[in-house]
Amino acid sequence: MALAEKHIANLAPYVTGRSERDAQALYGFSEATPLASNENQLGPSPRAVEAVRRAAADLHRYPDGSGRELKRALGAHLGLDPAGVVLGNGSNEIIELVVRTFLRPGEIVLFPRRSFVVFGLVTQSAGGVPREVAGRDRDIDVDAILAAIVPGVRVVFVANTNNPTGAHIGRREVEKLRRAPSRPTSCSPWTRPTSSTRRRPSWSRAWR
Ligand SMILES: Cc1ncc(COP(=O)(O)O)c(C=O)c1O
Numbered sequence: 001m002a003l004a005e006k007h008i009a010n011l012a013p014y015v016t017g018r019s020e021r022d023a024q025a026l027y028g029f030s031e032a033t034p035l036a037s038n039e040n041q042l043g044p045s046p047r048a049v050e051a052v053r054r055a056a057a058d059l060h061r062y063p064d065g066s067g068r069e070l071k072r073a074l075g076a077h078l079g080l081d082p083a084g085v086v087l088g089n090g091s092n093e094i095i096e097l098v099v100r101t102f103l104r105p106g107e108i109v110l111f112p113r114r115s116f117v118v119f120g121l122v123t124q125s126a127g128g129v130p131r132e133v134a135g136r137d138r139d140i141d142v143d144a145i146l147a148a149i150v151p152g153v154r155v156v157f158v159a160n161t162n163n164p165t166g167a168h169i170g171r172r173e174v175e176k177l178r179r180a181p182s183r184p185t186s187c188s189p190w191t192r193p194t195s196s197t198r199r200r201p202s203w204s205r206a207w208r
Helices: 020-027 046-056 068-078 091-102 117-125 142-147 171-178
Strands: 108-112 129-133 153-156
Touching: 091 117, 091 153, 108 117, 117 129, 142 171
Parallel strands: 108 129, 108 153
Antiparallel strands: none
16 A cells, blocks of 8 residues: 555656756757746845855854744834734745645645646645636636636635746736635635646646
């Protein structure tokens, strides 16, 4: 008997974007700019580099795992109660927390077709049902998403700007989602997966 549950064993591992070096080796380019993962092409802020350098001297200590100071600073900057600030080690962690907090096995997570691959992976790993909503061409179709909110839908993810298509929705469309009667759980921004690579749903492929 397999040790892992079926929905875990059927997970297709996430395929990361090619590195600059891999792309150069594969295609013989003398120069390559990775654009596959929404990375900033301008380099890090010098202030972030300086903060990392300073923090390196304290590597022998546990960091402030609850992010107390950062929450306080963000709360003051944004005029929010720090108790309402949720921090993640990258937004992937927030996506995972949303699913783990709100989704029960068998419930549905909606997201636009050809969207961020992690939405489906995290849903499947929690025993949920990923459901893609088709849009016109590669657009994010907010009306189609709203129409797809049926009983059993627990979370809606909309990546804005979308990865990997670059599709974007404006403030009015975001507001429309926010005002949806059944209140999607998250606005950050799919076919049950099979173990067959050939018939994998679109979210389990790397859109590169
Ligand atoms: C739409 C979207 N959400 C979340 C992430 C994860 O980003 P992070 O590095 O913040 O975990 C990515 C990364 O490419 C993304 O494209």
